[in-house]
Amino acid sequence: MKAVLRLAALSAWSRRLTLGLTLVAIALAVSLLLAVERIRIDARQSFAQSVSGVDLVVGARTGGVQLMLYAIFHAGAASNNIGWDSYRAIATHPAVEWALPLTLGDSHRGFAVLGTSAEYFARFRHGNGEALRFREGKAFGGVFEAVLGSEVARRLGYRDGDSITLNHGLTELGPEHGDKPFLITGILAPTGTPVDRTVHVSLESISALHLDWMAGAPLPGVGIPAQFVAKFDLRPKEITAALVGLKQRSDVFRMQRFINQYRGEPLLAVLPGVALDELWQSVALVERSLLAISALVVVIGLAGLAATLLAGLNERRRELAILRALGAGPGHIFVMLTAEGVLVTTAGALLGLVVLTLGSGLAAPWLLERFGVVLNTRWPGAEELALIVAVIATGLLASLVPGWRAWRMSLADGLTPRN
Amino acid sequence: MGALRITDLVFHWPRQAMACLDIPRLELTAGERIFLHGPSGSGKSTLLGLLGGVALPQQGSIELLGSDITRLGGRARDRFRADHIGFLFQQFNLLPWLSALDNVLLPCTFSSRRRERAGPDPRADAVRMLRHLDLDEDSWRKPAAELSVGQQQRVAAARALIGRPEILIADEPTSALDAERQQVFIDLLLQESAAVGATLVFVSHDRRLAGHFDRVVALDEINRVAHEAAAP
Numbered sequence: 001m002k003a004v005l006r007l008a009a010l011s012a013w014s015r016r017l018t019l020g021l022t023l024v025a026i027a028l029a030v031s032l033l034l035a036v037e038r039i040r041i042d043a044r045q046s047f048a049q050s051v052s053g054v055d056l057v058v059g060a061r062t063g064g065v066q067l068m069l070y071a072i073f074h075a076g077a078a079s080n081n082i083g084w085d086s087y088r089a090i091a092t093h094p095a096v097e098w099a100l101p102l103t104l105g106d107s108h109r110g111f112a113v114l115g116t117s118a119e120y121f122a123r124f125r126h127g128n129g130e131a132l133r134f135r136e137g138k139a140f141g142g143v144f145e146a147v148l149g150s151e152v153a154r155r156l157g158y159r160d161g162d163s164i165t166l167n168h169g170l171t172e173l174g175p176e177h178g179d180k181p182f183l184i185t186g187i188l189a190p191t192g193t194p195v196d197r198t199v200h201v202s203l204e205s206i207s208a209l210h211l212d213w214m215a216g217a218p219l220p221g222v223g224i225p226a227q228f229v230a231k232f233d234l235r236p237k238e239i240t241a242a243l244v245g246l247k248q249r250s251d252v253f254r255m256q257r258f259i260n261q262y263r264g265e266p267l268l269a270v271l272p273g274v275a276l277d278e279l280w281q282s283v284a285l286v287e288r289s290l291l292a293i294s295a296l297v298v299v300i301g302l303a304g305l306a307a308t309l310l311a312g313l314n315e316r317r318r319e320l321a322i323l324r325a326l327g328a329g330p331g332h333i334f335v336m337l338t339a340e341g342v343l344v345t346t347a348g349a350l351l352g353l354v355v356l357t358l359g360s361g362l363a364a365p366w367l368l369e370r371f372g373v374v375l376n377t378r379w380p381g382a383e384e385l386a387l388i389v390a391v392i393a394t395g396l397l398a399s400l401v402p403g404w405r406a407w408r409m410s411l412a413d414g415l416t417p418r419n
Numbered sequence: 420m421g422a423l424r425i426t427d428l429v430f431h432w433p434r435q436a437m438a439c440l441d442i443p444r445l446e447l448t449a450g451e452r453i454f455l456h457g458p459s460g461s462g463k464s465t466l467l468g469l470l471g472g473v474a475l476p477q478q479g480s481i482e483l484l485g486s487d488i489t490r491l492g493g494r495a496r497d498r499f500r501a502d503h504i505g506f507l508f509q510q511f512n513l514l515p516w517l518s519a520l521d522n523v524l525l526p527c528t529f530s531s532r533r534r535e536r537a538g539p540d541p542r543a544d545a546v547r548m549l550r551h552l553d554l555d556e557d558s559w560r561k562p563a564a565e566l567s568v569g570q571q572q573r574v575a576a577a578r579a580l581i582g583r584p585e586i587l588i589a590d591e592p593t594s595a596l597d598a599e600r601q602q603v604f605i606d607l608l609l610q611e612s613a614a615v616g617a618t619l620v621f622v623s624h625d626r627r628l629a630g631h632f633d634r635v636v637a638l639d640e641i642n643r644v645a646h647e648a649a650a651p
Contacts, residue, residue: 003528007514014516014562318511324473325508326578327501327529329494414473415506415590416464 030352074112137186341399428479457638472496505579515564533582
């Protein structure tokens with residue numbers, strides 16, 4: 001049997017051009033499949049790591065998923081705000097170590113503007129507990145100063161020291177706060193989280209922008225020039241959400257209950273891990289469809305392999321007849337053909353893995369910079385190995401077809417192929 | 420002991436009413452070298468397939484070296500062929516992607532008996548035979564596809580002879596050679612089969628090659644189907 005497999009390998013090598021093309025097709029299909037799987041896992045992970053070290057996310061009473069969407073991903077609008085008093089009550093609770101206020105509602109050219117405290121840059125954690133880093137400049141100090149996420153700066157070409165104006169509302173169509181430009185004091189390093197797509201300003205800046213506004217529109221006839229805003233009380237009256245860190249994690253359910261039952265107004269506190277999981281479930285369908293499509297591409301590649309082997313069979317009738325004359329049984333012929341298919345599939349799958357590993361190593365920095373997707377270069381995990389095994393098993397199934405055909409052919413032809 | 424004995428053999432192809440072969444009797448003694456001739460389509464290749472055990476007759480028996488191969492199972496017939504029969508075809512005899520030397524050694528990979536009979540080192544035996552058949556050393560390691568037709572036929576002869584099979588079956592092995600080389604090759608084959616003591620069945624449509632054989636048999640004379648077909 002070993003001799004038969006050696007002959008199969010030598011025979012395949014003699015047809016390396018056609019088989020090579022099939023092998024490349026399989027390799028590309030496999031690397032696509034593995035890439036989708038890897039991006040899927042990494043996206044899930046970077047999604048799950050978009051916030052870290054936060055024990056509770058607090059907002060007005062709404063759905064947990066919706067709260068996460070606007071508080072963490074800055075997508076969609078909050079249905080309601082929470083009062084500054086409520087925020088203070090939470091922030092000063094003895095179990096709470098820190099509480100970061102978040103105010104949303106303005107934007108700059110499609111990017112969300114987040115009003116928060118300067119403490120945000122020190123406290124916010126993402127990934128495996130990594131802190132925010134400044135690529136340029138420093139945190140905002142006073143009113144009308146802004147810190148940009150890396151993607152905002154890259155896409156819009158802003159540098160430290162440039163000046164921008166904000167729009168009211170979440171789209172560029174909102175009225176402009178044109179009279180109160182912001183100075184960019186710092187730009188953050190890429191994180192692969194929504195932070196990259198956010199413009200950070202102080203809560204006081206948000207208040208200052210809206211001094212002469214009411215109900216989402218400028219008050220007619222009232223215009224307060226930027227240089228005079230400091231004369232006003234800029235302490236925020238309400239915020240959109242808050243991120244809370246506790247002194248002891250074990251207090252989390254007690255604190256959640258305290259917030260959910262807060263008497264001043266209806267509030268909601270969610271555990272970010274639980275809510276992110278819930279949120280991920282809602283995109284799981286897309287994720288699975290992607291995997292199904294790439295699995296289909298692999299199946300097409302393997303069907304191509306079976307077709308190539310079948311097409312080559314006619315030219316190899318003489319070869320098979322010679323082997324028969326030398327004592328090879330129809331079983332040997334079957335094994336030879338099937339082994340060839342499995343060999344090509346296996347080589348293709350391994351090549352696909354190599355292509356993916358090299359490709360992802362080269363593309364990882366670019367993917368993070370461009371799309372904020374964190375792609376880890378690593379050894380294939382259990383899921384990927386299972387996929388590779390599944391591909392090879394499917395390759396075996398596909399190769400059974402030419403194997404069976406050759407078996408039939410060698411029985412019918414005997415020693416003298418009719419061609 | 421008889422090397423080959425065919426008794427009351429009837430064979431017809433599937434889905435064909437008319438028999439292709441109907442041979443009441445054919446007997447060869449060990450070491451005998453016969454020239455079997457017949458026109459194209461007379462069933463020569465079919466007979467060789469039956470002798471090789473890749474096809475089974477509907478009736479009758481084929482005894483080779485004392486065992487009736489029609490009573491053996493498929494695997495056993497494949498094994499018998501590998502162990503006891505050396506085959507030589509008209510052309511495209513070799514696996515083009517194997518070297519000449521590896522082609523010669525092929526029977527030893529399918530049959531441990533042939534390997535043992537090729538001596539302690541089959542490779543050395545293959546080299547000896549290639550040298551004996553006048554193949555220059557440069558060509559041994561070349562892929563068979565790069566050899567000339569004459570060289571290929573000599574490699575094929577070496578392959579058929581390695582491990583000293585008791586029966587040698589040659590199916591038009593000279594048809595690709597020019598007239599001068601045909602006789603040289605046939606003489607070589609007769610000489611080599613005598614050297615290993617093999618019974619040789621040489622099949623051809625060309626009667627002019629029959630000169631040096633022990634016996635000349637016309638397939639039409641032993642095959643009753645041909646008689647009936649020929650009768651008006």
